[in-house]
Amino acid sequence: MNFFYAPRVFAIGVILAMTSAASAQSDTNPPATVDADVIDTASQLIDTALNSSLGFDIVESLTTEVGPRLAGSEAEQRARDWGVKLGESLSFDRVSVEPFSMPFWDRGELQIALTSPYQQALYGTALGGSGTSDQPIDAPVVYFRSIHDIETVEAGSLKGKIAFIDGEFMVKSQTGAGYGEANHKRRVGWQHAERGGAQALVIRSVGSDSHRFPHTGMMSSKEDQWATIPVIAVSNPDADHLRRLHELGQTMSMRVHSTAGWKGSVSSGNVVFDLVGRDKPDEIVLIGGHLDSWDLGTGAVDDGAGVAITTAAAELIARLPHRPRRTIRVVLFGAEEVGLLGARAYAEQHADELDQHVLATESDFGAGTIWQLVSNVNAEANPVIDAIGRVIQPLGIARGGSDVPGGGPDIIPMAMQGVPTVRLNQNGMDYFDLHHTPDDTLDKIKPAELAQNIAAYAALVYIAAETDVEFRTKKDEPEASTADE
Amino acid sequence: MNFFYAPRVFAIGVILAMTSAASAQSDTNPPATVDADVIDTASQLIDTALNSSLGFDIVESLTTEVGPRLAGSEAEQRARDWGVKLGESLSFDRVSVEPFSMPFWDRGELQIALTSPYQQALYGTALGGSGTSDQPIDAPVVYFRSIHDIETVEAGSLKGKIAFIDGEFMVKSQTGAGYGEANHKRRVGWQHAERGGAQALVIRSVGSDSHRFPHTGMMSSKEDQWATIPVIAVSNPDADHLRRLHELGQTMSMRVHSTAGWKGSVSSGNVVFDLVGRDKPDEIVLIGGHLDSWDLGTGAVDDGAGVAITTAAAELIARLPHRPRRTIRVVLFGAEEVGLLGARAYAEQHADELDQHVLATESDFGAGTIWQLVSNVNAEANPVIDAIGRVIQPLGIARGGSDVPGGGPDIIPMAMQGVPTVRLNQNGMDYFDLHHTPDDTLDKIKPAELAQNIAAYAALVYIAAETDVEFRTKKDEPEASTADE
Numbered sequence: 008m009n010f011f012y013a014p015r016v017f018a019i020g021v022i023l024a025m026t027s028a029a030s031a032q033s034d035t036n037p038p039a040t041v042d043a044d045v046i047d048t049a050s051q052l053i054d055t056a057l058n059s060s061l062g063f064d065i066v067e068s069l070t071t072e073v074g075p076r077l078a079g080s081e082a083e084q085r086a087r088d089w090g091v092k093l094g095e096s097l098s099f100d101r102v103s104v105e106p107f108s109m110p111f112w113d114r115g116e117l118q119i120a121l122t123s124p125y126q127q128a129l130y131g132t133a134l135g136g137s138g139t140s141d142q143p144i145d146a147p148v149v150y151f152r153s154i155h156d157i158e159t160v161e162a163g164s165l166k167g168k169i170a171f172i173d174g175e176f177m178v179k180s181q182t183g184a185g186y187g188e189a190n191h192k193r194r195v196g197w198q199h200a201e202r203g204g205a206q207a208l209v210i211r212s213v214g215s216d217s218h219r220f221p222h223t224g225m226m227s228s229k230e231d232q233w234a235t236i237p238v239i240a241v242s243n244p245d246a247d248h249l250r251r252l253h254e255l256g257q258t259m260s261m262r263v264h265s266t267a268g269w270k271g272s273v274s275s276g277n278v279v280f281d282l283v284g285r286d287k288p289d290e291i292v293l294i295g296g297h298l299d300s301w302d303l304g305t306g307a308v309d310d311g312a313g314v315a316i317t318t319a320a321a322e323l324i325a326r327l328p329h330r331p332r333r334t335i336r337v338v339l340f341g342a343e344e345v346g347l348l349g350a351r352a353y354a355e356q357h358a359d360e361l362d363q364h365v366l367a368t369e370s371d372f373g374a375g376t377i378w379q380l381v382s383n384v385n386a387e388a389n390p391v392i393d394a395i396g397r398v399i400q401p402l403g404i405a406r407g408g409s410d411v412p413g414g415g416p417d418i419i420p421m422a423m424q425g426v427p428t429v430r431l432n433q434n435g436m437d438y439f440d441l442h443h444t445p446d447d448t449l450d451k452i453k454p455a456e457l458a459q460n461i462a463a464y465a466a467l468v469y470i471a472a473e474t475d476v477e478f479r480t481k482k483d484e485p486e487a488s489t490a491d492e
Numbered sequence: 493m494n495f496f497y498a499p500r501v502f503a504i505g506v507i508l509a510m511t512s513a514a515s516a517q518s519d520t521n522p523p524a525t526v527d528a529d530v531i532d533t534a535s536q537l538i539d540t541a542l543n544s545s546l547g548f549d550i551v552e553s554l555t556t557e558v559g560p561r562l563a564g565s566e567a568e569q570r571a572r573d574w575g576v577k578l579g580e581s582l583s584f585d586r587v588s589v590e591p592f593s594m595p596f597w598d599r600g601e602l603q604i605a606l607t608s609p610y611q612q613a614l615y616g617t618a619l620g621g622s623g624t625s626d627q628p629i630d631a632p633v634v635y636f637r638s639i640h641d642i643e644t645v646e647a648g649s650l651k652g653k654i655a656f657i658d659g660e661f662m663v664k665s666q667t668g669a670g671y672g673e674a675n676h677k678r679r680v681g682w683q684h685a686e687r688g689g690a691q692a693l694v695i696r697s698v699g700s701d702s703h704r705f706p707h708t709g710m711m712s713s714k715e716d717q718w719a720t721i722p723v724i725a726v727s728n729p730d731a732d733h734l735r736r737l738h739e740l741g742q743t744m745s746m747r748v749h750s751t752a753g754w755k756g757s758v759s760s761g762n763v764v765f766d767l768v769g770r771d772k773p774d775e776i777v778l779i780g781g782h783l784d785s786w787d788l789g790t791g792a793v794d795d796g797a798g799v800a801i802t803t804a805a806a807e808l809i810a811r812l813p814h815r816p817r818r819t820i821r822v823v824l825f826g827a828e829e830v831g832l833l834g835a836r837a838y839a840e841q842h843a844d845e846l847d848q849h850v851l852a853t854e855s856d857f858g859a860g861t862i863w864q865l866v867s868n869v870n871a872e873a874n875p876v877i878d879a880i881g882r883v884i885q886p887l888g889i890a891r892g893g894s895d896v897p898g899g900g901p902d903i904i905p906m907a908m909q910g911v912p913t914v915r916l917n918q919n920g921m922d923y924f925d926l927h928h929t930p931d932d933t934l935d936k937i938k939p940a941e942l943a944q945n946i947a948a949y950a951a952l953v954y955i956a957a958e959t960d961v962e963f964r965t966k967k968d969e970p971e972a973s974t975a976d977e
Contacts (some may be wrong), residue, residue, distance in 0.1 A: 071736040074612045082610065125570065127559045127790075130930060218703060219789070219930040244933040248790070251556045251934075304704070305612075305733070445615060445704040448729040449736075 039476040041394040049398045049466040056462035062319035063454045070305040070449045077302040078342035079111040079273040086298045090278035090339050098325035101281040107352035111273040115266030123260035131241040133267035135225035138235040143264035144206045150253045154192035157199040165203030169261050172196050177215045183435040189213045194227040197234040207237045207263045211246035216440035219244050223301050223443045237265035275341035277349045282325050286332035292472045293336045293367040297343035304447030313370035320464035331472035340417040350417035364426045366471045366478045369415025374452040375434035377404050377463045381411035384427040384478040391476045399463045427478035431463050524961045526879040534883045534951040541947035547804035548939045555790040555934045562787040563827035564596040564758040571783045575763035575824050583810035586766040592837035596758040600751030608745035616726040618752035620710035623720040628749035629691045635738045639677035642684040650688030654746050657681050657695045664700040668920040674698045679712040682719040692722045692748045696731035701925035704729050708786050708928045722750035760826035762834045767810050771817035777957045778821045778852040782828035789932030798855035805949035816957035825902040835902035849911040851956045851963045854900025859937040860919035862889050862948045866896035869912040869963040876961045884948045912963035916948050
């Protein structure tokens with residue numbers, strides 16, 4: 008906010024807040040600082056990380072030795088076994104698996120083709136939560152230019168048809184800003200198609216590439232109900248093709264046959280690595296990524312990278328002569344893609360110690376270079392975040408907002424319980440080219456960019472675990488002061 | 493060649509040749525030139541082409557209204573119908589289809605997966621000429637680092653196995669220089685695998701991309717025999733994955749099931765458009781592209797672009813007030829991908845008029861910008877080619893060698909009969925990213941680059957058809973001189 012242009016009433020509030028903060032600092036707490044030797048060690052960690060191949064080795068091992076690892080599958084179980092072996096082979100003090108149960112959605116097999124005006128294979132894939140067709144569906148296509156056009160469809164008006172929702176090409180950006188809007192049709196399109204009575208729904212993939220890959224991803228449930236019809240995403244070039252045929256006035260038909268569907272309850276789990284703090288072992292700085300991946304690729308950028316970045320960062324800290332004061336916990340979350348199920352299980356299973364989680368963040372936006380540090384912590388702790396920002400600034404990372412909530416998808420459930428968060432924003436310009444496609448493979452990760460990520464995480468996490476600053480926003484100032492003593 | 497550094501004996505030869513050429517020019521023919529008004533009209537054609545969407549409209553129509561068009565298929569028949577309609581809707585004086593018969597190879601259906609050390613789908617496709625497996629093949633994989641490693645395999649030593657030929661990543665270049673070497677394993681790998689007794693052969697795709705697309709393409713026959721085993725190309729990322737597993741010492745198994753195979757004799761054809769010359773109607777300047785495509789993509793860059801470039805160039809010439817002196821012929825060759833079958837049929841069916849084909853060239857290297865003009869014509873005609881080079885130089889096109897044979901794949905059979913050739917070399921840096929993959933779709937063509945191609949072809953073809961220079965190399969100087977009169 009620019010103070011001088013703020014409305015008057017707002018400005019007064021800010022002045023009061025500033026006065027209050029200033030008096031709180033001068034009366035009870037000196038401004039939070041970071042000791043010079045901690046800064047030095049953090050800088051050394053950066054150098055070490057930039058010259059280490061540990062992170063790339065981890066993601067290479069995960070993607071090669073485990074491969075794709077759909078939430079709840081046997082492959083995700085193998086990934087947990089791999090995680091335990093990895094943790095035990097490194098320097099962690101505790102390695103554990105925390106199981107939870109979940110409903111299993113299986114992609115099954117898909118046939119999808121244009122059958123009129125001529126026969127042509129389409130490159131499609133079922134969306135998570137899609138229903139089954141017992142028999143192949145052969146039906147004319149009703150074209151909707153966007154999700155907004157199908158929202159007003161009359162009940163029953165799509166009987167005997169396959170609905171196709173086109174949509175604008177997803178906006179590409181460093182921040183991934185175009186995703187929410189493009190994703191709307193994926194999340195709720197099926198509800199409108201089913202209201203219309205369509206036999207199947209086909210949508211343009213949610214992705215910013217122009218390759219012949221469909222992007223999968225989860226739909227949203229409605230009152231805990233999922234689609235009963237097949238819901239299929241086709242690649243952008245396929246959607247372009249259908250649009251051109253539509254614009255030529257061609258009547259289109261398709262054949263869709265999908266055996267996707269829900270297949271009962273299964274086990275998943277989170278894998279947890281701890282570096283136990285030498286001084287305040289109960290205070291936890293939590294980092295992580297998610298271990299499951301969609302099944303089309305090998306989950307290199309989503310989210311083998313996050314697993315590798317956070318594990319490697321913690322391991323480099325573990326190789327220092329002493330453990331940091333606080334505990335550093337790496338969580339490899341299970342079943343993220345299908346609804347943050349591992350993250351929810353973690354928040355439930357650790358409910359009684361969430362108030363001891365002093366800071367949390369996740370790496371789950373690919374393997375691109377980090378360009379910005381944002382945070383959402385107690386204002387009095389901002390000087391420590393700023394100090395971290397200065398340490399990682401040589402990596403090409405700007406200090407962003409200090410009031411930006413959200414530390415990554417799997418952090419949401421604990422952030423909702425008051426856990427403070429930071430985020431190291433990665434360059435996502437190409438992330439949605441690969442996201443949820445068969446093309447999410449190891450060759451897309453640049454080792455130098457991965458190392459930059461690890462360097463930033465190592466410095467951040469080390470400082471956060473070595474300081475005793477309180478990142479949590481105090482609900483009640485006097486009480487918080489007492490707690491500080 | 494740099495004259496001053498040439499070996500002496502060579503230099504003498506050059507001097508003699510120069511003397512001979514100079515005396516030939518001074519004695520019998522004045523140096524070939526191009527009239528200024530012809531140059532002016534060619535420059536105007538360039539301006540018109542750069543401001544026309546005709547070429548893009550043609551390739552959009554072909555890829556959208558016909559789609560993929562495998563040689564010999566019903567889809568290729570629809571492409572010929574489309575071609576006839578296109579030719580008739582434009583300004584051509586004659587539009588015809590010249591049929592020929594051919595053996596039909598059908599891709600059928602393919603299942604390919606890694607089954608050990610774990611289950612993972614592989615992105616593969618059958619190579620042209622591949623055989624059938626009646627039952628799924630489940631077998632251990634024998635890894636060969638390159639085609640050279642399988643060349644020495646002992647007879648029978650691969651019994652009960654699937655052979656996998658890896659290979660180096662294809663070199664990327666403007667000229668496509670890496671293709672021949674990378675392609676060796678595709679062409680003849682099956683012969684070694686069959687000698688070893690393998691149940692199937694899998695190879696790394698011949699392609700310069702790192703996307704999860706397999707590249708198809710024809711194998712070579714051996715004494716007119718084709719592979720009896722399935723021969724499958726997998727994407728580069730899949731091949732990387734198999735290499736990493738191999739390097740980890742993992743034993744791999746695969747399941748391969750392919751119903752590809754030969755399916756009898758069918759009809760194909762070349763579509764021919766003529767602009768009949770106003771002065772020398774029997775002398776033919778031939779340009780073209782090929783109408784068939786592989787079936788995985790929609791054949792936009794291979795070779796919808798060539799069809800569009802050459803058709804549009806001829807059409808722009810047809811819109812001039814007068815026909816050029818010589819006939820301009822556009823040939824949309826059938827069945828190029830499966831062995832230049834249309835080109836061979838053309839050379840046979842036109843054997844008696846090939847000596848009237850004064851110049852020939854094909855556009856079949858994508859839709860990238862043209863950067864070089866090379867030629868292989870009678871030395872006395874080089875000044876005309878040089879003049880053409882100067883006209884198209886503002887398009888960013890350099891004059892390359894005047895002794896470079898080959899005017900494009902479909903020109904080979906007629907060039908072998910002495911038809912002179914030129915070639916407008918396109919930038920192929922990205923061509924083998926898309927070549928023979930599902931990703932060869934319209935969105936990969938940049939309209940401005942396509943227009944630059946059409947501009948260059950229009951200028952080249954117009955001048956070649958308006959001049960009366962003899963491009964053909966005279967076998968016997970006196971006789972050729974007589975013919976000139």
